[in-house]
Amino acid sequence: MDHFAPSRRHFMGLLGVTAAAAFAPLRATDVQLPFDNGERRMVDGFEGKGQMILQRTRAPLLETPFEVYDRGLITPVDRFYVRWHTASTPRQIDISTFRLNVHGHVERELSLTLADIASLPAREVTAVSQCAGNSRGLFDPRVPGAQWGNGAMGNAVWRGVSLRQVLDRAGLKAGSVAIRFRGLDAAPPQFGKSLGVDVARNDDVLLATHMNGQPLPWVHGFPLRLVVPGWFATYWVKTVSDIEVLTVEDDNYWMAKAYRVPATPDGNTTPGAPAVATTPISTMPPRSFVTNLRDGDRLRAHRLQVIRGIAFSGKAAVRRVEWSNDGSSWRRCSLDTEGGAYGFRRWHAQMPVGSPGQQRLLVRAADAAGNVQPLTAGWNPGGFMRNAVESLNLVVT
């Protein structure tokens, strides 16, 4: 594999460019997320990113500024949110020695090079990646954890190979129950997530090498990350290097203790109520957002105002989006066809602006499986899976 190593000249060339960036002045301004203690720094140039909301320097937590979602269906790589758990972020990976090992309850153990993986049929899926704790800062009562606004989500075109191609080459033995994925971030408790066999064998579950046509940057899991369309991003394991087929449910920390929600129909419970049985978080309930107006914006009275935004659901394709001024009578928005079942969908409508005063704007999405955003926000102790109807208070003048 030696002859595949980057040439020293090329290496130095790249280093020259990025070393210059390292000494470029970093612009930092303050932003206020809409909750108590929500002041954050906006940084530009950190970890190869454009302007991002700095939630944590180490291990990096970077939030997408909300205006990015109004600019297009696809979230640019350099504005895509970043979430790492532990300080053992794998920044340097030797692609000549990197292997994806497949073992456990299989007919044939595999140890695949990146070239082996590249030789499998390519597949592309457009899908939303959303942190399980997106919008945690808006929980009431508040809960500890990363205090995200609504920007821990993004929509990208992911390219790679179907996980199924790899699983079929290994051959799952009868009695396989779950498939566990681990990456190179090895600090204890070592990160690992599992999917049931049926979920893992869906052709749209990818071992992705690219997002939006670019090789994955390290912050997004270079050289290989799992993409599980419809599922919260905790399952989208970065720097995947180990796949283990299990004959029992996974009892590792990240499945058995972390990222669990109440085993109630909507995954929520009542603050202060006795602890209830929990289950691993899984697919994303529908959400929708207005992207061209923000809370507190001023509108001219007695005009028609264009409203537009995004909607998505991880449980089934978005079927309709509606807007309302009062939360009881709803009007249908036009829903763009572009975007696919797993990605953001754009919607738009014309909203009559009333007389001077306050005007509320609410928006809600429903999917083909009948899931509809609730008007009031649910609550769970982990601050996961928020999907209540969003509302803006607009000022009419």
Place this chain on the structure above:
Amino acid sequence: MKASLLALGLAIAPITVSAQVAEPPLPLAGAPPSAAVCTACHSSEMIDYQPRLTMAQWRATVLKMKAAYGAPVADKDVDDIAKWLASRQVNAGQAAAGLRRLP
């Protein structure tokens, strides 16, 4: 093999040098010596950006860091660290209350 790697765009590992953000230090004034361990694995924003938490929530957080993430905190130090985290947050909360809220 080379061609397929090139096709994937993976022949060159990404260079990870990038502009760095100065990590805000955790002011340790009034802290028990054992609290220095808090920023061994994460920068101090993880502490400073929390909502106002009760003493019980801070204590549970310290215990979680110890039990699940292997933070080397002695049992006898758990309460001292939790008390300090809760006490410094009163000041942070007062500062935050004076901030302008953006839409």
